[in-house]
Amino acid sequence: MSRVVVLGGGFGGIAAATRLRALLEPTDEVVLVDRRRDFVMGFRKTWAVIGSGTLAEGSRPLASLGPSGIEVREGTIAAIDPVGRRVRIDDGRLTADALVIALGAEPAMNAIPGLAEHGINIWDRSQGSRGHTALEAMASGRLLIGIFGVPYVCPPGPFELALLARERLAERGDATVEVFGPMPIALPVVGPAESAKLEAVLEVARIPFHRAHTAVEVDAGSVRFADGETMAYDVLFAIPPHRCPQVLVDAGLAAPGGWMAVDPATLESSFPQVYGVGDCTAIKLANGLPLPKAGSFAEAEGYVVAERIADAIAGRTSTASFAGEGTCYAEVGGGRAVEVRGRFLADPPLVAIKEPSPEHVTSKVAFESERLRSWFGS
Numbered sequence: 001m002s003r004v005v006v007l008g009g010g011f012g013g014i015a016a017a018t019r020l021r022a023l024l025e026p027t028d029e030v031v032l033v034d035r036r037r038d039f040v041m042g043f044r045k046t047w048a049v050i051g052s053g054t055l056a057e058g059s060r061p062l063a064s065l066g067p068s069g070i071e072v073r074e075g076t077i078a079a080i081d082p083v084g085r086r087v088r089i090d091d092g093r094l095t096a097d098a099l100v101i102a103l104g105a106e107p108a109m110n111a112i113p114g115l116a117e118h119g120i121n122i123w124d125r126s127q128g129s130r131g132h133t134a135l136e137a138m139a140s141g142r143l144l145i146g147i148f149g150v151p152y153v154c155p156p157g158p159f160e161l162a163l164l165a166r167e168r169l170a171e172r173g174d175a176t177v178e179v180f181g182p183m184p185i186a187l188p189v190v191g192p193a194e195s196a197k198l199e200a201v202l203e204v205a206r207i208p209f210h211r212a213h214t215a216v217e218v219d220a221g222s223v224r225f226a227d228g229e230t231m232a233y234d235v236l237f238a239i240p241p242h243r244c245p246q247v248l249v250d251a252g253l254a255a256p257g258g259w260m261a262v263d264p265a266t267l268e269s270s271f272p273q274v275y276g277v278g279d280c281t282a283i284k285l286a287n288g289l290p291l292p293k294a295g296s297f298a299e300a301e302g303y304v305v306a307e308r309i310a311d312a313i314a315g316r317t318s319t320a321s322f323a324g325e326g327t328c329y330a331e332v333g334g335g336r337a338v339e340v341r342g343r344f345l346a347d348p349p350l351v352a353i354k355e356p357s358p359e360h361v362t363s364k365v366a367f368e369s370e371r372l373r374s375w376f377g378s
Contacts, residue, residue: 002028002313005087005094007077008102009034009062011042011295012278014375015302016100021069023310031071031096033089034062039375040125041368042154042295046331048128049135049237050164055125058368060376068377077103080251082271098273098309101253101260102302105153105242105279105293112148112241114218119146119238122161123153134235135165139173141234146223147181148215149241153279153293155187156330156340158239159198162207165237167333180210180223180231189289190340190351197353201332242293244280258282259290264345265321267305273312277301283324286347296326297344299371329364337361 002024006017009032017032024030040059047053062072075089085096107123109116122131135143145162162179169175179202185195186202186209202209214226222230248254253269254261259282262268267275278298283291291297304322311318324345331337337360342351354360 002097004030004098004309005096006032006100006102008104009036009039010102010104010278010298012298012302013102014039015299016277016306017070018375019303019306020309023306029071031073031094033073033075035076037061037074045122045125045128046161049122049131050168051132055128060372064376077247080247082251082253082274085274100305101276101280102278103245103280106245107240108243109240112215112218115148115238115240118218118220119236121240122237123239131237135168138169138175138235140175142232143175143177143235144231144233145179145237146215147239150182151290151293152239152242155292156328159186159202160330163205163332166205166207178208180213182212182214184212189292190353194351194353248280266308267301267322275305277305285344285349287349291344294326294328296328329360331361332356335361337364
């Protein structure tokens with residue numbers, strides 16, 4: 001009998017656990033550990049802020065994976081020993097034959113002085129109702145959407161939020177929406193030509209994008225940048241800096257200030273049978289930028305890792321490899337969305353943004369429903 005322990009119940013963790021359960025013998029154990037009790041699709045956070053959907057509609061309890069043969073444990077990962085593949089969870093301990101680490105990226109609101117006091121972290125699902133209340137109370141003034149560090153989870157997300165918020169605010173007043181970030185273009189990973197397509201949509205919607213703006217401090221009503229410039233706001237939606245979980249740094253799986261390093265093809269760390277998937281990892285692309293932190297990549301990585309672990313347990317040589325292909329959708333208002341699709345591990349990365357269409361919104365909704373049904377049976 002073998003035991004595989006999966007740390008994290010997000011896209012990558014659930015994908016790995018469900019595929020492992022399908023591939024392994026019934027006597028083999030698959031254990032999934034997460035501090036939360038449920039899974040929610042990431043883009044639900046934007047819908048909750050805008051008011052077009054709720055978190056509950058897309059939420060599923062992790063415990064519902066149990067009937068399929070996955071043991072789900074709720075708890076906080078206190079320590080990881082990658083050499084012995086041992087994990088301490090609160091007061092309990094687990095030892096694994098293979099270990100999958102899918103702990104995501106942690107928001108660091110306190111990295112920017114004043115941000116936690118004055119900004120609304122709309123990437124935190126617990127802040128959705130607060131963001132929605134603030135948005136609904138606006139009839140005038142300036143809504144500022146700030147990207148406070150890179151990399152961050154879901155690169156098109158802040159611009160989708162801006163476009164949907166602008167549409168919502170236009171229904172009842174003259175409030176403005178603006179976006180800032182430290183990037184030279186909106187989506188550096190897709191390149192200038194493709195990024196210009198999204199920037200053109202912002203321009204048509206009269207949403208300024210303040211590029212190359214690195215925020216260093218937030219006060220009540222204003223943001224200060226590295227060059228001394230300040231920008232006023234009435235409501236501040238924040239995409240905070242993201243950090244690798246400290247438990248991975250403490251375990252020697254990530255350098256301080258960095259991310260968990262894995263083989264781009266196999267997702268294996270420098271420790272045998274210890275794999276990393278999703279937002280806690282860093283995979284460098286041919287253009288020098290990191291692979292975007294997006295659910296579709298975490299899912300694909302989880303499936304590859306599951307196949308490699310199953311092959312290793314069975315004594316087979318595995319050919320499963322991560323191809324770096326991914327798709328995501330960003331709504332732009334008017335019932336339309338763009339599709340971002342590409343081969344990110346190509347040299348150079350081959351990524352395209354398709355024109356806005358209602359069909360892409362349909363595909364986005366299907367993306368959620370298909371995974372919830374596949375993983376949770378509903």
